Amino acid sequence: KAGVTQTPRYLIKTRGQQVTLSCSPISGHRSVSWYQQTPGQGLQFLFEYFSETQRNKGNFPGRFSGRQFSNSRSEMNVSTLELGDSALYLCASSPGLTFSTDTQYFGPGTRLTVL
Amino acid sequence: QKEVEQNSGPLSVPEGAIASLNCTYSDRGSQSFFWYRQYSGKSPELIMFIYSNGDKEDGRFTAQLNKASQYVSLLIRDSQPSDSATYLCAVIIEPLGTGANNLFFGTGTRLTVIP
Numbered sequence: 001k002a003g004v005t006q007t008p009r010y011l012i013k014t015r016g017q018q019v020t021l022s023c024s025p026i027s028g029h030r031s032v033s034w035y036q037q038t039p040g041q042g043l044q045f046l047f048e049y050f051s052e053t054q055r056n057k058g059n060f061p062g063r064f065s066g067r068q069f070s071n072s073r074s075e076m077n078v079s080t081l082e083l084g085d086s087a088l089y090l091c092a093s094s095p096g097l098t099f100s101t102d103t104q105y106f107g108p109g110t111r112l113t114v115l
Numbered sequence: 116q117k118e119v120e121q122n123s124g125p126l127s128v129p130e131g132a133i134a135s136l137n138c139t140y141s142d143r144g145s146q147s148f149f150w151y152r153q154y155s156g157k158s159p160e161l162i163m164f165i166y167s168n169g170d171k172e173d174g175r176f177t178a179q180l181n182k183a184s185q186y187v188s189l190l191i192r193d194s195q196p197s198d199s200a201t202y203l204c205a206v207i208i209e210p211l212g213t214g215a216n217n218l219f220f221g222t223g224t225r226l227t228v229i230p
Binding site for chain 2: 042043044045054055056057058059090098099101103104105106107108109
């Protein structure tokens with residue numbers, strides 16, 4: 001079974017631009033959650049989508065948004081990029097709701113650099 | 116006070132010993148707790164999920180939860196050099212009235228198992 005895939009793996013943007021990251025979950029998994037990891041703030045939860053609906057969310061500004069498609073693939077969008085958005089963005093998939101299961105698999109991440 | 120606190124370590128134990136990793140959390144209403152392992156340069160992996168007071172065992176790993184004292188710990192028995200990684204504790208917190216859960220991570224404890 002293929003694992004979680006994320007595209008692109010690396011991305012360089014400039015301040016003020018917007019970016020869209022993509023995540024394809026493991027086949028059969030219905031939940032996709034997104035995380036930001038930086039050396040300073042560590043790992044932080046962004047949001048979770050299940051059956052095309054956002055179910056849980058972290059403390060990020062509205063510039064961070066996401067969506068999930070009927071095939072469970074998910075995209076995350078960051079608008080008006082700031083230098084502080086430079087980070088590794090990880091997605092993870094679960095068969096059920098992320099927070100009620102001990103089954104969760106992470107993708108390799110997208111490294112975003114904002115110049 | 117941070118939502119989740121961990122000793123950043125590093126924690127060094129000899130091979131074959133028991134490694135004890137601790138985590139405290141601030142929200143008395145928290146119900147669910149996770150332990151993740153992250154090897155250097157790799158994505159996190161979910162090791163354990165616990166929501167009931169007491170112990171939960173999975174192979175060489177035991178998660179312990181004490182809601183009255185607001186701490187959760189991870190014991191690794193018969194530690195192996197391959198257990199050397201950063202271990203992250205995470206706690207689900209539901210902000211009042213939002214109906215959405217947020218997942219807060221500790222900063223992680225770096226464990227080194229010495230052969």
